Amino acid sequence: MGLFDTFIGNYKCEYCNALFEFQEQTKDFGELLEYFYLGDYIDRGNRNYFYDFEYECPKCKAINNISIAIRRGQYVGVISTAAAETTNILEFDNIEDGYQRNRNYDKKCQNKLGKDERSKVDSFEQRHVGDYIEALGSKWLIKEVYTEQVKAGVGDNRIIEFIYNENYVYRVSDGGCSRIIKESNNMSGILVRVYEDSIGEGTEMLEMDDYNHYSVMNFCILKKLE
Numbered sequence: 212m213g214l215f216d217t218f219i220g221n222y223k224c225e226y227c228n229a230l231f232e233f234q235e236q237t238k239d240f241g242e243l244l245e246y247f248y249l250g251d252y253i254d255r256g257n258r259n260y261f262y263d264f265e266y267e268c269p270k271c272k273a274i275n276n277i278s279i280a281i282r283r284g285q286y287v288g289v290i291s292t293a294a295a296e297t298t299n300i301l302e303f304d305n306i307e308d309g310y311q312r313n314r315n316y317d318k319k320c321q322n323k324l325g326k327d328e329r330s331k332v333d334s335f336e337q338r339h340v341g342d343y344i345e346a347l348g349s350k351w352l353i354k355e356v357y358t359e360q361v362k363a364g365v366g367d368n369r370i371i372e373f374i375y376n377e378n379y380v381y382r383v384s385d386g387g388c389s390r391i392i393k394e395s396n397n398m399s400g401i402l403v404r405v406y407e408d409s410i411g412e413g414t415e416m417l418e419m420d421d422y423n424h425y426s427v428m429n430f431c432i433l434k435k436l437e
């Protein structure tokens with residue numbers, strides 16, 4: 212089974228006018244399991260072309276013929292394939308680098324919820340009560356400090372070691388709202404995730420798509436450090 216990359220975008224169904232998000236898997240690029248959003252540079256070849264595909268409307272099930280405009284290697288727009296056939300790709304201008312990613316990040320900063328990233332640091336250390344931590348454009352005061360520790364005698368240790376990362380979980384406040392921030396030391400960098408403050412109200416896994424609800428990994432316990 213080959214790998215694929217995925218174009219993410221929004222499109223209005225030509226048949227029922229429903230606005231939907233498409234996730235078009237493609238093997239035409241690096242096959243690195245990357246996600247391409249509007250504004251991303253996807254093609255180092257600096258080329259100009261339309262990437263055409265068919266996509267079923269999730270509402271009315273009609274097949275839409277969609278074209279993604281690639282201008283100087285950048286994903287710059289989404290139009291119907293019929294429109295693409297009469298459009299010169301050179302009429303498209305380049306747009307803000309990472310346009311959709313930047314909008315998504317702005318939205319997370321507004322809601323003060325979601326994923327943030329830091330570049331890799333030499334040492335990953337516990338922060339303490341009274342320290343500040345920055346995430347999603349806000350500065351947060353640490354009120355309590357926890358860590359997720361692997362429960363004794365659960366499952367296959369090699370698998371757990373592979374998926375477990377050193378982590379700290381902080382209960383924080385920015386003066387207005389209270390949040391949980393989990394900082395974990397992944398191979399690729401420091402992953403920072405801001406959640407609703409739900410510790411004490413049950414930290415069990417809810418719906419898988421409830422990403423803003425903090426839950427302890429199921430092979431771990433949450434240990435209070437400070």
Ligand SMILES: [Zn+2]
Pocket residue numbers: 224225226227228229268269270271272273
């Ligand atoms: Zn439709």
